[in-house]
Amino acid sequence: MGHAGMDTDVLIAGAGPTGLMLACELRLAGADVVVAEQLPERTGESRAGGLHSRTLEVLDQRGVVDRFLAAGDLTPVGHFSGLWLDFDEFQSRHPLPLMILQSTIERLLEEWAAELGVRIRWSSEVTGLRQDEAGVTVELRTAERASTSLRARYLVGCDGGRSSVRRLSGVDFPGTPATMTALLGDVEIPDLPEDFIFMRRCPGGHFSALALEPGVHRVITSEYDRVADRDASVTFEQLRESLVRLAGTDYGMRNPRWISRFGDAARQAAKYREGRVLLAGDAAHIHYPAGGQGLNIGVQDAVNLGWKLAAVVRGRAPESLLDTYHTERHPVGERLLHNTRAQSALARPGAEMDALREVFGSLMVFDDVNRYLRDMITALDIRYAVDDDHPLAGRRVPDADLKTPEGAISVYELLHTAHPVLLDLSGGAGTTAAVAEGWADRVDLVEARSQDDHWPVPAVGDVPAPSALLIRPDGHVAWAADSGALDASALRTALTIWFGPALRR
Ligand SMILES: Cc1cc2nc3c(=O)[nH]c(=O)nc-3n(C[C@H](O)[C@H](O)[C@H](O)COP(=O)(O)OP(=O)(O)OC[C@H]3O[C@@H](n4cnc5c(N)ncnc54)[C@H](O)[C@@H]3O)c2cc1C
CATH class of the missing domain: 3.40.30.120 (Glutaredoxin)
Structure with a gap:
């Protein structure tokens, strides 16, 4: 027990990448932490498929990056709305994006968390919360659908885009609604003529088919001006029909392993802190997944928050330090929404967009443009406002x-x-x-x-x-x-x- 009457210093809702990274950071800084995860166990599903330079750097800062490098493949390219970015000659020890499935990232983070003594309560869904001066009482629904409560000094909602913690704490989630629907399926396609179809443009939108393993592809169809009800079910048949509309064929795909849907709604929590409740990762920002940034930014939110929250619960820093989490990370989330909105707009179908993409693509050939976009997507250019005008102040330190x-x-x-x-x-x-x-x-x-x-x-x-x-x-x-x-x-x-x-x- 971290403090009188408390079950833990910090309760984290959600054992996704953000919650796991935050739990590790808190433990390293000496705080007691419990993670409550609604699922009974991992699903093995993977939305994300990559880690960018800054995330590899933060893992290197903790001495665990080799575990991730050993489980993925480095690749020399990234993209902005499907237009290729060059990742050569980069000012980082980890210049290249690492292709690694989200399920592997979660497994490796969970192993590290276990080594650090993080307790994960599976089948524990946060369903209610009440804040007072000393802490937060959190209602949990367990596997038996029984209710129990835990008391923590702080609660952090790392519970994804539909965050219950955000809703229960009354934090607004303003932004822009979806303008398109994307369907994703990991399916068998025994004889796809090409292993790699990436954002192939057609009249209604675009589609991709990316090889996951021999004979298995991740098919993604994106159709503009067709917005699905976010609570409606997703079926293999819908994916097949969508692919036929876009590509004129379903490529003989069969045996779906996983079907999912996403869009380009872009929303951000108005406040990252509401008293003793904080929000991080997808709970704080949702957006079109172009450029593969969401998981990365969530992990980086966790690294910004972890040491501050640990210092506060250990009595080493005033509570006001927690406000710097909002002032530093909210602008980062805002820019993320901004660049992903731009990427979604650039991916729209039509002759005008074809022309705009050609112009944009020809600008990206210039080193300065390439560098600007690359530093943004990799989050290496982030500078927090600290009271010092030295060129390094507020920036991430180079690994000299x-x-x-x-x-x-x-x-x-x-x-x-x-x-x-x-x-x-x-x-x-x-x-x-x-x-x-x-x-x-x-x-x-x-x-x-x-x-x-x-x-x-x-x-x-x-x-x-x-x-x-x-x-x-x-x-x-x-x-x-x-x-x-x-x-x-x-x-x-x-x-x-x-x-x-x-x-x-
Ligand atoms: C198609 C696609 C591709 C993507 N590719 C990339 C990529 O390449 N790179 C990248 O950086 N990002 C990518 N993303 C985004 C990335 O998947 C998310 O940003 C990332 O999963 C966010 O992590 P998180 O931990 O914040 O939230 P989540 O991964 O959503 O985890 C939240 C966890 O909270 C749990 N939970 C929810 N509600 C409760 C509750 N009430 N109580 C307890 N637990 C709860 C959930 O079960 C879940 O385990 C992609 C997204 C999509 C859709």
Whole structure:
């Protein structure tokens, strides 16, 4: 029991990728966590099929990326509305998208969560909640359809696009309705002439057939200006009829393993925090899945929230730190909706759109355009508003190679413990050690030298290696200084804002 009268510090609704990542982050930072998942067990279904650069980086920051790399395939391309983006020469140790099924991502996250001591309650659907000054009482419906309740200091809704937690906490979900319907089926097609049909355009929309394994394809049909009732059932027959309308044939598809439907409705929670209730992942934002971003952004929401929520429940930071979760992540979600709306619009059928796509595609040949879109889709260009105008401030720290008296180490290796790091690269010229004393219980002070004079930073270019950096557990730079310019008072302010007041001597 984390606190008097509490069953846990944090209850997470939903054991999808967002909920699992958040649970791991909370455990790493020393918070007690329970995950309540309505399903009795995993379905093995996979909507998502890929991880982007920034997500691979955050997994690397925790020392678990190799598990994911071993279970997927790196690919040199991504796309914007089906128009190819080039992923060469990229300022990251993980430049290429990793093709990996969502079911595998969930299995690997669940294994890691188990190692960290996360408790998952299966067959436990959140059906009610009541907040008071000290915590949240959460009603759960269990397998026997019995009701039980759990008390937690905070509740995080990671319960997907139709989030009960969002509805029960009264948070609005404004946005734009669907303009199209997509049907998806994992089906057998023994003799498809091509293994890879991607967004083939036709009068009513477009279709794809992507090989999953020999003889098995994921067929996706997208029809515009046909919006299905979101609660209506989805059948194999509907998928077949849709494919025939678009492609003129059903390619002999048979034996569906999984059929699903999605659209391009784009909605976002008006608030990511309502008192002791927070929202993350699809519970906070839904959108057209173009560019494969939703799961990635959900995992990154979790990494932004985890250390903050853990610091608050452990009494190391004021509650107001949680508001920065909304101020930092809501704009990221807003941009996600924006770029996926643009991708859905660009995918509409018609001669005018064919022409617009051709123009757009010819612009993407220019390096700057390619880079701009790639940095957005991979989320490597995100900059949070921190009170410091150094070019690195607010951005994700590059995984630079360092030298310490003990040997070589990279910046991300320093983040494996999920502690904040004050990195002094000045070779003893700085005054960081004296300042850091006040935060010695919370912030790791590391003295090292950068192996490179310049660090590559997406959306910025090369910047001179700084002389000191304060890195948050999520890998974003809270404060940075160049040689000769260390301002101890600015460092003290940044330490206090992000990690609470200094220890009393
Ligand atoms: C066709 C398609 C392709 C996609 N491809 C990609 C891709 O390549 N890359 C990418 O990044 N994203 C992709 N996405 C999006 C991605 O699948 C989602 O963004 C991702 O699953 C969101 O994760 P989540 O954990 O937030 O929510 P979910 O995965 O929806 O998980 C929510 C969990 O909460 C549980 N739950 C729901 N209600 C309750 C309740 N009341 N109580 C307890 N538990 C509850 C659910 O059972 C579920 O396990 C794709 C989506 C689609 C439709």
